[in-house]
Amino acid sequence: DVQVVESGGDLVRPGGSLRLSCTDSEFSLTNYNVNWVRQAPGKGLEWVAYISLTGAVIYYADSVKGRFTISRDTVKKSISLQMNSLRVDDTALYYCTRDLDGGWHFGYWGQGTLVDVSS
Amino acid sequence: QSALTQPPSASGTPGQRVTISCSGTRSNIGNNYVYWFQQFPGTAPKLLIYRNSQRPSGVPDRFSGSKSGTSASLSISGLRTEDEAVYYCATWDDSMSARFGGGTKLTVL
Numbered sequence: 032d033v034q035v036v037e038s039g040g041d042l043v044r045p046g047g048s049l050r051l052s053c054t055d056s057e058f059s060l061t062n063y064n065v066n067w068v069r070q071a072p073g074k075g076l077e078w079v080a081y082i083s084l085t086g087a088v089i090y091y092a093d094s095v096k097g098r099f100t101i102s103r104d105t106v107k108k109s110i111s112l113q114m115n116s117l118r119v120d121d122t123a124l125y126y127c128t129r130d131l132d133g134g135w136h137f138g139y140w141g142q143g144t145l146v147d148v149s150s
Numbered sequence: 151q152s153a154l155t156q157p158p159s160a161s162g163t164p165g166q167r168v169t170i171s172c173s174g175t176r177s178n179i180g181n182n183y184v185y186w187f188q189q190f191p192g193t194a195p196k197l198l199i200y201r202n203s204q205r206p207s208g209v210p211d212r213f214s215g216s217k218s219g220t221s222a223s224l225s226i227s228g229l230r231t232e233d234e235a236v237y238y239c240a241t242w243d244d245s246m247s248a249r250f251g252g253g254t255k256l257t258v259l
Contacts, residue, residue, distance in 0.1 A: 066248065068195075075152065076187070076195065076238055078248035090246045126194060131206060136248070137185055137240065138206065140194040 033057060033139045037127045040144030043117055051112040051144055053127030058108045063130045065110045066137060067101065069123035069146075079125070081136075082110060095121075117148045153178060154239055154251035161257040167227045170254045172239030174220050178249050184222040185240045186215055189253075195238065199224060226256075234258045 034056035043049050051067075054060060067079040080101040081090040089101055100113040110127065124143035131138030155173040162168040172184065186199035197206055199215035202222065214225045222241075226233055239251040 068248075068250075075253045076240070076250040078240075078250060081246075081248070092247060131197070131200065135185075135200040135204075136242075137187070137195075138197055138200070140196070142194050 033129065035127050035129055035139050035141035037125060037141040037144040040125065040146045042147045042149065044150055045117060045119055045148055047117050047148070048113070048115045049117060049146060051114065051125055051127075051146070053110040053112075053141065054108065055129055055139070060110055060129060061103065061105055061108050064134060064136065065101075065130075066128045067112050068126045068128055068137070068140075069121075070126070070143070071120075071123040074123075077123070080112060114146070117146075119148050122146060122148045152252040153243065153249035154241065156237075156239060156251035156254045158252065159255050159257065161259055162226075162229045163259050164229055164231060166229045167225060168229055168256065169226075170224045170237050170239075170256070172222045172224070172251050174222075174241065174249070175243075176220055177245070178220075178241050178243035179217065179222055180220040181244055182242045184215065184217050186213075186222075186224045187238045187240065189236045189238065198237075229258055231258045 039051040066081045082101045086103045098116045126143045127141045128137045129139045183201045187195040189195040202217040203215045236253045238253045
């Protein structure tokens with residue numbers, strides 16, 4: 032089965048920056064659309080960002096627009112989420128999700144990486 | 151407040167059929183496909199249903215999805231104790247943002 036792996040989560044001060052990374056066990060993320068979804072402690076799921084398989088189409092949630100940047104690293108075959116101007120309410124477990132074959136979103140999920148924004 | 155409305159809780163006894171609803175608008179559920187996810191405590195969500203009613207490989211056919219107008223539903227037949235989890239619906243909206251429901255905690259009595 033496909034394994035998605037996120038990394039880069041950490042404790043960071045408000046206003047700080049962090050870069051999350053996502054890969055999969057098949058090193059095939061370049062062939063799929065990818066979404067980031069986050070979950071604050073004890074809360075529900077919130078979509079964060081989307082990047083198409085070519086990288087040409089990108090969407091962001093209003094809550095992160097202008098602060099977060101999703102991108103592809105074609106050499107490393109990974110997806111990055113650059114998070115700037117972090118706020119306390121960005122604290123969450125961040126999941127990277129890959130499409131199913133056929134372009135259906137949210138098919139495979141990683142175990143998440145924890146971002147804790149606290150002073 | 152989530153763009154998609156789900157009941158916060160649902161319950162059933164083993165063997166029963168339970169249905170969880172997800173209500174939206176024309177710009178989200180009305181015009182787009184619906185997804186359903188299952189999440190156990192401390193684990194990542196798992197895709198149960200995509201394209202309103204399709205099951206990924208490995209998902210039992212006890213789980214079924216449907217959509218009508220601006221609402222969708224997830225049904226679980228032959229309820230089992232291991233189905234106790236939180237269930238989320240999701241869809242895209244016409245402004246190209248993905249929306250999740252607030253989640254429904256299913257208790258198997």
